[in-house]
Amino acid sequence: MSRAVSVAVTGAGCLCAAGPDLDSCLAALFSGQRAPASPRLFTTGHPVPYPVFEVEEDFFPATCPPDSGLLRTARLAIAGAGQALADAGWEAEALDGMRVGVAVGTTVGSAMNNEDFYREFRSGNRPGMAAIQRFLASNPAAAVARRFRLNGPLQTVVNACSSGSDAVAVGAQWLRQGRCDLVIAGGADELCRTTYNGFVSLMITSPEAVRPFDRDRRGLNLGEGAGFLVLESAALEQRRPRRARARLVGCGAACDAHHLTAPHPRGEGLKRALREALQPLKDDWRGIAFVNAHGTGTPDNDRVEGMVLGELLPKVPFHSTKGCTGHTLGAAGGIEAAFTVACLGLGRIPASVGCDHPDPQLPVAPVTRVTEVAGRYALSQSLAFGGNNTVLLFEKGDRP
Amino acid sequence: MKASIQGLGVVGAFGCGVAALKESLLQGPHSPGELIFTAEGEERRMAAYRADPAPLERFVSKRETRRVDHFSKLALLGACLALEDAGALEGPRDDLGLIIASGYGATRTTFGFLDSVIADGDPCASPTLFSNSVHNAAAAHVAIQLRITGPTLTVSQFEMSVASALGSALAWLAEGRVRRVLFGAVDEICPVLGYCHRRFFGASPGPIAPFDLERHSAVPGEGAAFLLLDSGGSSRYGLIAGVELRRIRAGQQLPGHTAFILNVDGHPPCSGHYSRLLPTGAGVAAFTPHYGSFPTGQALDLAVAALALRDGRLPPGICGEALPNGWQPATLDGGGVTCVTCDGDGYFGAIRLTASSENVKPDATGIKGMENGCQK
Numbered sequence: 001m002s003r004a005v006s007v008a009v010t011g012a013g014c015l016c017a018a019g020p021d022l023d024s025c026l027a028a029l030f031s032g033q034r035a036p037a038s039p040r041l042f043t044t045g046h047p048v049p050y051p052v053f054e055v056e057e058d059f060f061p062a063t064c065p066p067d068s069g070l071l072r073t074a075r076l077a078i079a080g081a082g083q084a085l086a087d088a089g090w091e092a093e094a095l096d097g098m099r100v101g102v103a104v105g106t107t108v109g110s111a112m113n114n115e116d117f118y119r120e121f122r123s124g125n126r127p128g129m130a131a132i133q134r135f136l137a138s139n140p141a142a143a144v145a146r147r148f149r150l151n152g153p154l155q156t157v158v159n160a161c162s163s164g165s166d167a168v169a170v171g172a173q174w175l176r177q178g179r180c181d182l183v184i185a186g187g188a189d190e191l192c193r194t195t196y197n198g199f200v201s202l203m204i205t206s207p208e209a210v211r212p213f214d215r216d217r218r219g220l221n222l223g224e225g226a227g228f229l230v231l232e233s234a235a236l237e238q239r240r241p242r243r244a245r246a247r248l249v250g251c252g253a254a255c256d257a258h259h260l261t262a263p264h265p266r267g268e269g270l271k272r273a274l275r276e277a278l279q280p281l282k283d284d285w286r287g288i289a290f291v292n293a294h295g296t297g298t299p300d301n302d303r304v305e306g307m308v309l310g311e312l313l314p315k316v317p318f319h320s321t322k323g324c325t326g327h328t329l330g331a332a333g334g335i336e337a338a339f340t341v342a343c344l345g346l347g348r349i350p351a352s353v354g355c356d357h358p359d360p361q362l363p364v365a366p367v368t369r370v371t372e373v374a375g376r377y378a379l380s381q382s383l384a385f386g387g388n389n390t391v392l393l394f395e396k397g398d399r400p
Numbered sequence: 401m402k403a404s405i406q407g408l409g410v411v412g413a414f415g416c417g418v419a420a421l422k423e424s425l426l427q428g429p430h431s432p433g434e435l436i437f438t439a440e441g442e443e444r445r446m447a448a449y450r451a452d453p454a455p456l457e458r459f460v461s462k463r464e465t466r467r468v469d470h471f472s473k474l475a476l477l478g479a480c481l482a483l484e485d486a487g488a489l490e491g492p493r494d495d496l497g498l499i500i501a502s503g504y505g506a507t508r509t510t511f512g513f514l515d516s517v518i519a520d521g522d523p524c525a526s527p528t529l530f531s532n533s534v535h536n537a538a539a540a541h542v543a544i545q546l547r548i549t550g551p552t553l554t555v556s557q558f559e560m561s562v563a564s565a566l567g568s569a570l571a572w573l574a575e576g577r578v579r580r581v582l583f584g585a586v587d588e589i590c591p592v593l594g595y596c597h598r599r600f601f602g603a604s605p606g607p608i609a610p611f612d613l614e615r616h617s618a619v620p621g622e623g624a625a626f627l628l629l630d631s632g633g634s635s636r637y638g639l640i641a642g643v644e645l646r647r648i649r650a651g652q653q654l655p656g657h658t659a660f661i662l663n664v665d666g667h668p669p670c671s672g673h674y675s676r677l678l679p680t681g682a683g684v685a686a687f688t689p690h691y692g693s694f695p696t697g698q699a700l701d702l703a704v705a706a707l708a709l710r711d712g713r714l715p716p717g718i719c720g721e722a723l724p725n726g727w728q729p730a731t732l733d734g735g736g737v738t739c740v741t742c743d744g745d746g747y748f749g750a751i752r753l754t755a756s757s758e759n760v761k762p763d764a765t766g767i768k769g770m771e772n773g774c775q776k
Contacts, residue, residue, distance in 0.1 A: 045522035110535055110556040112504055112592075118514050121592060124441040132596050139558055142745060145647075153645045154747070155564045158505070158535035158556045166553060173571045177401065197522050198513065198530030253551035255498070257543040261531050269549065385531065386540030388552055 004280055007172040008237045008244040009229050009397065011090070012338040013083025013186075015060075015076065016225025016325045017053030021083055025325075025335075026342055029350040030370055034324045036209045036221050042193040050205040052191055053223035053326030071138035072224070073109030077188035080226030080334070081144045084184060088230035089243065092148045101152035101180040103170040104140035105163025105187035106330035110156055113194045140188050152180045157330075161294075162253075162382035163187055164227060164333025165390040169251040171231050181236050186228030186334025195329065196222060202261060204298045210327075211354040212295035212320035213302045213366045220296040223326020227335030244397030246341040249377070252276030256387030262300055267308035269389040270381070274312055277379065277391035288316050289375030290349050292340045293366065294383045295320020296327050297354065301383055303362065310363030317373055319366045323353030333382045337392055340380040344396050348372045401574040401642070403581070404635035405627050405706045405753075407486025409478040412623030412691035412700060413449035417481055421690070421700075422707060425715035429689040432606045432619050437591030439598075446598060447606040448589050449621030449692030453477045459484075460545055467528055468541050471506035475538035475586040476545060478624035482582060483546070486628040486636070497550040497578035498539055501565035501585040503558050503695020505535040508590040538586060550578045559663075559670070559741055561585065562698040563645040563749025570643060573631040584626035585699030593620060601667070608693065610664040610686035611723050613675065617666035621692015625699035627706070635756065638709030641736070642752045647745075653679045654738065654750060659714060659730035660684045661701045663741035665693035673742035675725050683730035685717025698741040702751060705737040709755045 015021060017035070018028040028034070036051035044050075057066070061082065064075040081102070085092070112135055120127035137143065141154040153174060157167045164187020171185030199205045199222060206219035231248065232240075254272035256264035263270070278285060291313060293305055297320075309318055321339050328335055343349045351369045358365035381391040410417065413433065414424035424430065435448035453473035456465065459480035465473060479498075483489045510533040516526035531537065536554040543552055551572070555565035562585050569581040597620050606619040629640070654660075656679040664671050665688040678684065691700050708714045714730055714737070723729070730737075736754040 047523065107534065110505065111510060111533070112507060113510050113514060113533075115514055115517070118511055118592065119518060121439065121595060122515070122518060124438060126440045129596070129599050132600075136558070139556070141557065142747075146745070151647050151649070153564065153567065154557055154560060155568070156556050158502075158554045159539075159552070160534050160536050170553075170568060173568070173575070177571055177574070179567075193522075194514065194517075197517050197525040198527075198533075200522070201525040201527040201530055203527075253553075255540075255543045255549055255552045257547050257549050259544070260537065260540050272549065384536070385534050386536040386552065386554075387543060388536065 005176050006247040006249040007175050008232045009246040009248055009341055010232050010243045011084040011088025011230030012245060012341050013080045013087055014227040014335050014338040015055060015079055016328060016335055017055055017223055018324045020059035022338055022342060029321055029324050032351060032353045034353055036326060039196065041191055044196060046200060048207045050200055050207055051209060051221050053221060054191060055224050069134055069137055070143055071109060071134055072190035073106055073188050074138035074140055074143035076190060076226035077104055077140040077144050078147045080186060080188060080228040081184045084228035084230045095148065095150060098181045099152045100150040101171060101174045101183040102141045102144045102150060103155045103157065103167040103183060103185040104144060105157040105167040105333055106140050106189050107158065107160055107163065108189050108192050108195055109138065109140045110158050115193055144184060159388050160385035161329050162333055162384035162388040162390040163330035165337065165380065165382040165392055168229060168337050168392055172248050172251060175231055175233050181233050183231045184228055185231055187331040188226035189224055189329045189331040191222055191224040206297060209354060210297040210323055212297045212322055212352050213306060213359055213362065214355045215357040215359045217297045217299060217302060219298050221326040223328040225325060225328045225331050225335055227331055227338040229337055242398050242400060245399050246344055246397040247395040248392060249395045250277040250280045250393030253390045258387055261385050263304040263383055267304040269387055270308045270383060271312060273389040273391045277393045287375045288313065288377045288379065289344060289373040290378050291316055291318035292336045292380040293318045293320050294381055295322055297322060306362030306364055314364060317349065317367050317371055319349050319352045336380045340378050340394055344378045344394055401570050403570050403573050403629040403640045404632050405637035406630055407482040407488065407628035408637060408703050408706055409481025409485060409626040410700060410703050411453065411474055411477050412451045413621060414690050416455045418485060421703060424690045425704065435589055435594045437594050439595045446594055446603060447619045449619060451623045469506055469509045469532045471509060471586060471588045472538040472541040474588060474624040475500060475584060476542055478584050478626035479542045479546060479582055482626035482628045488628060493546065493548050495579035496548050497572050497581045498543055498548045498552040499565050499569045499581060499583045500539045501555045501561035501696050503561050503587050505556060506533050506537060507593055508588060509533040511590060511592055559695050559743035560645055560747050560749045561696050563643055563751060566751060567643040567645060569629055570640065573629065580628060580630045582626060583629055584624060585696035586624040587622055587694040587696045589620050589622040608666045608689045610666065610688050610718055613671035613724055614668050616668055618693040621694045623691050623700060625703045636710065637706035638753050638755050640751060641754050644750045648673055648677055648748050653677060656682045657734045658736040658738045659732055659734060661705050661737055661739045662686050663688060663698045663701050665697060669744040670742050673746060673748065677748055680726040682727050684723060684727045685714055685730040687717060689718045698739055698749065701739045705739055705753050708732060708737060709753055
């Protein structure tokens with residue numbers, strides 16, 4: 001078993017504020033459309049409204065209605081996973097008898113933080129158990145497996161903002177070990193009052209539309225959504241040739257071991273994760289077409305990420321897509337993996353929406369217009385609370 | 401795919417450390433403590449197995465943990481104990497990865513954060529409580545205090561958390577991603593969980609009657625168990641030879657040639673699945689009355705199995721008056737132990753341990769082999 005063995009990515013799916021599916025999200029990214037707005041899913045008592053990127057209710061498929069007894073995160077996960085399976089050409093029935101694993105990254109989807117329930121409990125009332133039953137039914141990996149009647153291993157990764165990327169890495173590992181024939185891997189997360197209040201309390205949310213890597217950036221905008229990949233074993237790939245949108249050829253992860261919420265000032269963990277992900281290329285990094293940066297728009301994240309990219313990959317174009325999606329937390333790694341795979345296939349990347357005046361303090365600047373890219377490889381990187389850093393390396397696939 | 405267990409760190413109602421767990425196993429479980437909370441306008445008291453992280457002061461100063469919550473302290477204590485037990489408290493940790501499993505995460509802090517919002521308003525939400533409520537906060541604290549700069553992973557899969565996360569630990573070792581993995585599991589009890597337990601299952605004064613499969617006797621608990629794993633040939637506590645996690649198929653049974661440690665904990669909705677999964681006559685034991693019922697309790701079962709393999713005999717399990725399904729009290733005659741947990745959704749997590757690599761049978765060296773060994 002070797003980490004050098006690549007894994008085929010045969011499907012990708014995504015829904016977020018930018019659109020209800022991957023194609024419409026890409027259209028929004030390339031046209032620079034975005035519409036952050038005050039939260040509509042919940043009310044807040046903050047004197048300043050911090051804009052968010054909400055998913056429209058009609059973006060959900062009819063098979064995931066609001067009254068399905070599931071948390072919004074699980075509904076997003078099911079919708080995203082369903083899109084990825086369809087993109088890979090799989091009907092749910094065809095998966096019967098196959099070993100199909102599900103790895104999902106999330107933050108809110110595993111948090112037992114129903115505020116209405118707790119207000120009642122705290123007030124000495126007798127809250128009903130519907131909210132708790134919904135929480136227990138909504139573990140994202142279990143909910144996806146239940147919906148598509150899957151029989152393989154499950155893992156819900158709760159590595160904060162790198163969860164989606166870590167879940168993709170877990171899925172690839174299952175295939176390399178021979179544990180699965182196929183894995184649905186990605187991330188899903190919903191907007192909720194608790195996370196909104198939490199991020200505002202940390203003073204890293206922006207009162208205006210997010211500006212990743214911009215001189216005047218003031219913080220992140222929260223978002224929600226789901227992004228998934230279908231990963232397939234070599235044996236399955238042989239049965240269905242020329243289906244690979246891309247190949248996952250490298251994964252790297254490392255911890256800063258520095259601070260609970262701030263990145264290491266010299267980006268030590270990110271550098272280690274990047275080098276690990278790039279090992280399959282040995283020292284020849286010339287084939288890297290672009291980097292999908294984490295690019296949250298917080299002063300710290302963008303400074304550290306810019307510094308590390310300037311040091312290790314100074315000539316490689318990079319961009320942040322969070323200007324169009326917001327920061328979708330546990331979903332971000334999955335959504336951006338889907339974007340990376342799609343952009344690698346297209347051979348171009350969108351502008352970093354919101355970056356009007358690249359920060360002159362940074363050694364590198366993101367692309368600020370749609371950019372044609374050359375090269376077989378692309379990176380998607382995630383940084384997270386707790387000092388997690390995860391980097392995925394994709395290679396162009398053979399899908400016509 | 402296998403891993404050698406080089407160190408154990410445990411904390412639970414039985415106390416702190418391997419010696420305390422062993423004493424509890426030999427002397428019999430303590431009576432549960434109490435969880436006191438207010439609900440429906442009245443003070444409620446319920447039996448609960450509580451864990452005390454106070455011994456953490458031996459490893460980390462109070463000053464350094466002043467903003468670390470109970471949940472992360474349990475994890476940090478378990479992690480320090482495991483490294484100490486392995487003689488690895490000092491030295492470089494560049495080659496070490498960290499994986500933590502939790503069913504519910506830091507629930508006290510999660511609700512503490514909501515307290516700050518509800519009591520003082522949205523603009524006064526506590527940033528400290530929020531950042532500590534994030535599921536991977538425990539892993540972050542462990543990494544920061546112990547200077548672990550390798551990959552870290554936190555997994556939350558309710559009752560399947562341990563099997564799911566341990567599978568990743570074995571994979572990291574097998575792929576050479578790291579040379580060692582500090583693997584742990586942690587869960588805590590809080591008033592809201594106590595209320596939910598009572599609403600879902602009714603009150604249970606304890607003790608847990610693990611093999612009375614149709615009677616609710618669950619008593620909630622909390623604790624942490626950490627294992628220092630490597631892929632070396634020699635092991636202080638035996639080898640983890642395989643992990644399996646998936647839905648129980650009709651007619652599927654686990655092979656019966658090892659001893660089974662079952663995480664049966666007085667929850668009838670889960671208990672019935674053990675009857676489906678284990679063959680008649682299987683050798684079984686349960687130790688949940690030593691630490692209570694919580695989603696990652698299987699990690700403490702794993703610690704018991706590791707101790708048993710080191711000592712060459714299983715401690716006396718809590719069997720009650722009679723074992724169901726023709727099951728027999730487990731012995732180590734078969735050469736290995738399989739720790740099994742089932743959830744209410746019909747999934748099972750099975751972890752197979754053997755005393756040494758010589759005991760790893762061809763059909764039990766990994767997940768695939770384990771699947772092939774299932775009796776249908």
